[in-house]
Amino acid sequence: MTRRRTHVEALSTIGALGTLVGLAGFLFAPNAQAQRGGGRRMSSPPPQQQQASAHTDADEEEPPAPRTEPEIAPPSDPLALSPDVKDRIGTDYAGGPASAEGSFERRRWFPYYEERQGDYRLRMLPPFFVEQTRGMADPSQALYGIPKHEDTQGIYGLLYYRRRSLKLDVDTLFPAFWSVRDNDAHTLVAGPFVHREAPGENDNWFAPFYFQGARKDGGYFHMPLLLTTSHSNPASAFALVGPYFRSRSGTDVSMGVAPFYFHGDNGNLEGSRSTYSLVPPLLYYHGEHESDGTSTTVAGPVYVQTSPKADVFDILPLYYHIHGKPESGGLIEEHTTLFPFYHYGQDPDKSLFILPGYYRRVSRTSDTMLSLVYSHITGRGGATTLDAAGPVVPLVWNYRDRDMGVHTTAVAPFYYVSDSPLGHDWLTPLVGRFESYGDSRTWWIFPTFTIASSTHGWENDFHPLIYVGRNEDASHTVIAPVFWDFANAKGRQTVGFPLYWRFAEGQDDSVVQVAANTVYTQKRVAGGLDWQFHLLPIFSYGESPTGHFWNLFFGLAGYSRDGDSSQVRAFWIPFNSGGAAPQKAASR
Secondary structure, eight states: OOHHHHHHHHHHHHHHHHHHHHHHHHOOOOOOGGGGGGTOOOOOHHHHHHHHHHHHHHOOOOOOOOOOOOOOOOOSOOOOOHHHHHHHOOOOOOOOOOOOOHHHEEEETTEEEEEEOOOOOOOOTTTEEEEEESSOOOOHHHHHTOOSSSSEEEETTTTTEEOOOEEEEEETTTTTTTEEEEETEEEEEEETEEEEEEEEEEEETTTEEEEEETTTTTTEEEEGGGTTEEEEOSSSSEEEEEEEEEEEEEEEEEEEETEEEEEEEEOSSSOOOOEEEEEETTTEEEETTTTTEEEEEEEETEEEEOOEEEEEEEEEEEEEEEEEGGGGGGOEEEEEETTEEEEEEEEESSSEEEEEEEEEEEEESSSEEESSSSSEEEGGGTEEEEEOOOOSSSEEEEEEEEEEEEEEEEETTTEEEEEEEEEEEOSSSSSSEEETTTTTTEEEEEETTEEEETTTEEEEEETEEEEEEEEEEETEETTTTTEEEEETTTOOOOOOOTEEEEETTTTTTTTEEEEEEEEEEEEEEEEEEEEEEETTTTTEEEEETTTTEEEEETTTTTEEEEEEEEEETTTTEEEEEESOOHHHHTTT
């Protein structure tokens, strides 16, 4: 059966090849009829063609060579696509040889099994031996582009895997041993040991204690148990060995021994270099910036900073000193402070001098001098002046503003007077008068009387007990803490604490009044007033535009009328005495 199948497959293959060759010859031949039958005789042409043929034969010196059918070999890889075609139509083809072609053979000797087709072979002796091979020597390799290099892989003895190919060699004794060759890269794994070699790089590991690798442009090194790690490449690098570290990013480098020492340098060689050093246990810091020419140093309480414009030297918190550098663009300035005893500073715009009990500041437009005995202030270029004596002696005050026409003089606590275009004020320990021309006037009389009047009203007060006054359409009267009365166009509130309370609203003539145990309320409604009077808890009486009511003890006995309806109450029980029940009266 196998032999018959082999013959049939061979005949089918030969027949297919013959058909393909014949079809190609038919398509590519210049004259299709010349390809028919090989040496078969052709039928006679028409007379016109015979004459043309006679002239042609006469012109030709020798007959043309016989035509033969072209021989077209099958493509080396029928499924191969050019890069342009792949980019245009896309493909999921990932490479690898084509399917096996040729006759199929199979052998069985239980438990051994083997099959072969073309360059393909599979051998098995389950479960100890499984092996597959492609690229074996076979005539079909020349026809179908089958690889000429053998690719053999197999599992032997359950734990051993072996592969041999042109680009990949593998030997694996699971799980302890691995040997892999991938093109020019070689990897060897033996338990915790790993070694890898490739062009321009290598790796060596002894997990978990040691990891090392090298590359063309850097590498790495790690020893976790010793807190040691490093890696580097052209752009950056980092190294850590216990408390020591070093980090590089481009030209910027930082390093140190934590927490004792830190240093950094940006490595800029184009005029922007910056460096720093920090020693925390010594409270020491030093930094430099090339771009602005500054440097800063801190050593304990000492602070030093230099720049092209000024130098600073401080001993915190007692001594401070600044020195300007006008020769390099700074100000002509000098400032020195010995806290809290002394300060002196000057620059082109001002100067400042301070001693305990003395202050002097001079600027382009002002001069201020303050002391315990005498003070003098000049402002706005001399437009304002102030002279004061004190506070050791009674304070004497003399202020003048020539631009505003203001002049103030005081001898505290005996006399005060102030004149200006807006008014005149004077004050003594017993009486005082404050006037704003054409607007208001206020008198103060010892100990706490004030009498004030203005274009809007008046007010007389005896602080903090009595306040009486009027402002436009509002008035108030207060006799603390027993009487308050406030009135305006919207209403009036009056309280005679604690027996009398009256609140009135002008919009609807509503009134709520409480006097001892009496309550009176009123409110304007359609047709007139609705009012009630209660003598608590004995008697109540009220009227509305449509009726009236009265009650004894809140309804023990009572009567209500609302229009044509009326109601009588006895023992707080209502009885309708005519018409519908009066809704308003019943609710009172």
